[in-house]
Amino acid sequence: MKSRSLFENIKLNSSSMVFRQKDTAVAQYYHWHPCLEIIFILSGYGLVVVDNQQYTAKPGRMFVFPPFRLHKVQITGTDKHPYIRAIVHIDQTQIMNALEGFPRHSKNFRYLSADSSPAQAYDLSDKMDFIATTLTQFEKLNPGPDYHISEVMLLIMQLMNSLPAAVEGFQKNDITLSTQIMDWVEQHYSERLSLDWIATELGFSAGYISKTFRAQTGGTLQEYILCRRIKQGCDLLQTTNLSIADIAESVGFKDVTYFITCFKKLMKSTPLQYKKIQRR
Numbered sequence: 001m002k003s004r005s006l007f008e009n010i011k012l013n014s015s016s017m018v019f020r021q022k023d024t025a026v027a028q029y030y031h032w033h034p035c036l037e038i039i040f041i042l043s044g045y046g047l048v049v050v051d052n053q054q055y056t057a058k059p060g061r062m063f064v065f066p067p068f069r070l071h072k073v074q075i076t077g078t079d080k081h082p083y084i085r086a087i088v089h090i091d092q093t094q095i096m097n098a099l100e101g102f103p104r105h106s107k108n109f110r111y112l113s114a115d116s117s118p119a120q121a122y123d124l125s126d127k128m129d130f131i132a133t134t135l136t137q138f139e140k141l142n143p144g145p146d147y148h149i150s151e152v153m154l155l156i157m158q159l160m161n162s163l164p165a166a167v168e169g170f171q172k173n174d175i176t177l178s179t180q181i182m183d184w185v186e187q188h189y190s191e192r193l194s195l196d197w198i199a200t201e202l203g204f205s206a207g208y209i210s211k212t213f214r215a216q217t218g219g220t221l222q223e224y225i226l227c228r229r230i231k232q233g234c235d236l237l238q239t240t241n242l243s244i245a246d247i248a249e250s251v252g253f254k255d256v257t258y259f260i261t262c263f264k265k266l267m268k269s270t271p272l273q274y275k276k277i278q279r280r
Helices: 092-101 105-113 125-139 149-162 175-189 194-202 206-217 222-241 246-250 256-267 273-277
Strands: 017-024 026-031 037-044 045-050 051-059 061-067 071-076 083-090 122-123
Touching: 017 125, 017 149, 026 222, 037 125, 045 061, 045 273, 051 061, 051 071, 051 175, 061 071, 061 256, 071 083, 083 149, 092 105, 092 149, 125 149, 175 194, 175 206, 175 222, 194 206, 222 246, 222 256, 222 273, 246 256, 246 273, 256 273
Parallel strands: none
Antiparallel strands: 017 083, 026 071, 037 061, 037 083, 045 051, 045 071, 061 122
16 A cells, blocks of 8 residues: 555645545554544444444445544455545534524534544445435536535535534444553653553463454554654644754654654654644
8 A cells, every 4th residue: 555644734724614425445644634534334344443442334324523533444345345434524614604594513523623522433324315415416516626615514504404413423342442541641652651561461471462462453453553642743843942852752762863764654744744734
């Protein structure tokens, strides 16, 4: 698979939305966006990892990721069940303003798009035909790339009308070992971590920790820790005036050169280049 940046800078330009229906064989990556993202799965099976939780991805599932939320989508398509999904990236500010005259929709959308809100996962398999038809009709009537705000607002309201009365999605899954691991990493990623230390703290062997994390999330623990550290590094580059060396140390890198190397590999730019671009 072609290497991609963890940060996918969706170019909305003057439009309030980017809409795509995609058919691809495999998707497997951690990433985040500067805007709200909605994914509706039409075909294909796999998992989604977000907010230290993992969810089954299958036809009829809708996932809503708030801006700048680190998440991983891993779907494997087959000839019989190719990975087909509708992806909607939304300028939440424009839509928020447009929904002012619709109190219920405005309240729900504000919750879904807030930076502090959890990502949402919905099982809408009983409404799949309606949602699939709605998305197909929208694409047919609005070929893009520029969408009138009224058409976007109508689509968002139709999708939100398909959600449960209480806008919150699934209840939290039972706490799996991978969730415990990610929760522990969240508290310690700025420290010098080792697999043996994590295993000792959680009461399992290192081999069992490594094997179970891969089985439950579709990736290695080392990959997750690195992505989490780089994501925090990006946040600090955007919001503080700390030096590159101080940021590297604060996110768990004792060698600033290695931090820059890892950052460039995952972000396709150096930390300084990223900082300049994000602060324009």
